Amino acid sequence: MSAVPTLTQAWPMPTQPRPIVLIGTGGIVNDAHMPAYRAAGFDVAGVFDIDPAKAAQFAQRWQIGTVFDTLDAALAQRDCVFDVAAPAEVHESIVARLPHGAPVLLQKPFGLDLEQASRLLALCHARELKAAVNFQLRFAPMMLAVRDAIGQGLLGELVDVEVHLNLATPWHLFPHLKANRRVEIVSHSIHYLDLIRGLLGEPQGVFARSYTYPGSGLADTRTSAILDFGESLRCTLSLNHHHDFGRRFQDASFRFEGERGVALVKLGVLLDYPAGEADELWFCPRGGEWMQIPLAGAWFPHAFIGTMANLQRFVSGEDAQLVSSVDDAWRTMALVEACYRSAAGAATPVPLKPGQ
Numbered sequence: 592m593s594a595v596p597t598l599t600q601a602w603p604m605p606t607q608p609r610p611i612v613l614i615g616t617g618g619i620v621n622d623a624h625m626p627a628y629r630a631a632g633f634d635v636a637g638v639f640d641i642d643p644a645k646a647a648q649f650a651q652r653w654q655i656g657t658v659f660d661t662l663d664a665a666l667a668q669r670d671c672v673f674d675v676a677a678p679a680e681v682h683e684s685i686v687a688r689l690p691h692g693a694p695v696l697l698q699k700p701f702g703l704d705l706e707q708a709s710r711l712l713a714l715c716h717a718r719e720l721k722a723a724v725n726f727q728l729r730f731a732p733m734m735l736a737v738r739d740a741i742g743q744g745l746l747g748e749l750v751d752v753e754v755h756l757n758l759a760t761p762w763h764l765f766p767h768l769k770a771n772r773r774v775e776i777v778s779h780s781i782h783y784l785d786l787i788r789g790l791l792g793e794p795q796g797v798f799a800r801s802y803t804y805p806g807s808g809l810a811d812t813r814t815s816a817i818l819d820f821g822e823s824l825r826c827t828l829s830l831n832h833h834h835d836f837g838r839r840f841q842d843a844s845f846r847f848e849g850e851r852g853v854a855l856v857k858l859g860v861l862l863d864y865p866a867g868e869a870d871e872l873w874f875c876p877r878g879g880e881w882m883q884i885p886l887a888g889a890w891f892p893h894a895f896i897g898t899m900a901n902l903q904r905f906v907s908g909e910d911a912q913l914v915s916s917v918d919d920a921w922r923t924m925a926l927v928e929a930c931y932r933s934a935a936g937a938a939t940p941v942p943l944k945p946g947q
Contacts, residue, residue, distance in 0.1 A: 730897025
């Protein structure tokens with residue numbers, strides 16, 4: 592039996608991290624940002640939310656000493672990192688008021704569409720912000736391990752990458768999405784599109800179709816997509832968020848198959864979200880046996896350590912590259928836009944019999 596490979600699963604930590612100022616105290620901040628920052632030892636110096644009572648309750652829960660009365664008071668802080676976890680539709684107004692040159696981590700998506708992403712990118716450049724977008728799946732322990740496995744040549748040339756979701760997503764936890772004309776790709780699949788870009792590079796194009804679900808009250812919540820990486824690499828996404836028939840045949844997985852080996856990732860947090868199950872990473876070399884790679888953390892919350900650590904290290908000069916920079920995030924938004932444009936286009940018609 593082959594030895595279990597040793598794979599990198601964590602981003603290096605900053606030597607002297609700056610304090611963090613949080614803008615927004617929603618569910619993702621409670622479920623992921625704060626648990627991650629506590630685990631990493633990052634100091635959250637203060638918090639602001641448009642709902643003062645909510646901000647006070649949040650600060651009490653997490654023992655944060657400062658609750659800012661206004662957004663301007665929060666944005667007046669210096670020598671800190673801003674973590675903007677507000678809805679995407681208000682990012683422009685917040686980014687426009689950030690201190691010149693400030694480091695900031697923006698909650699994904701990078702705008703609700705490519706037009707808004709372009710305006711945000713221009714704002715970030717004009718204000719010379721050190722800005723990243725929280726596309727944290729790239730930093731999840733199992734995905735850092737997959738990246739390392741690819742880098743070590745354990746998989747060989749990739750020939751097949753597949754994302755498969757067949758589960759029941761609790762959409763009622765995200766009531767703000769009901770007003771959006773776009774839902775699944777820009778709010779969920781964007782994670783997978785961003786990760787695929789980060790691992791494989793830029794696709795040449797995309798074929799996609801998104802679907803509504805009767806009675807959901809939402810726009811698109813199911814997606815099928817093919818990313819075109821040329822003749823030898825097949826890359827597909829099949830995503831159904833409405834398989835509410837018990838756990839037995841639910842699935843949330845990534846498969847990275849190469850000529851020399853294959854890696855399979857279970858996205859545990861998506862199964863029974865937000866409680867979730869354990870993430871898993873499996874590897875099989877060609878001609879060998881499947882082996883489970885022990886994981887030193889999970890997508891939630893440990894990936895959120897990675898995005899902040901990279902930004903902090905970039906600000907201090909310890910990292911030369913800002914992995915999820917706003918420029919890179921714009922390219923992910925361009926891929927999202929391509930999916931929606933493809934979905935809006937006509938399918939290839941089936942030829943008719945002669946004479947019809």
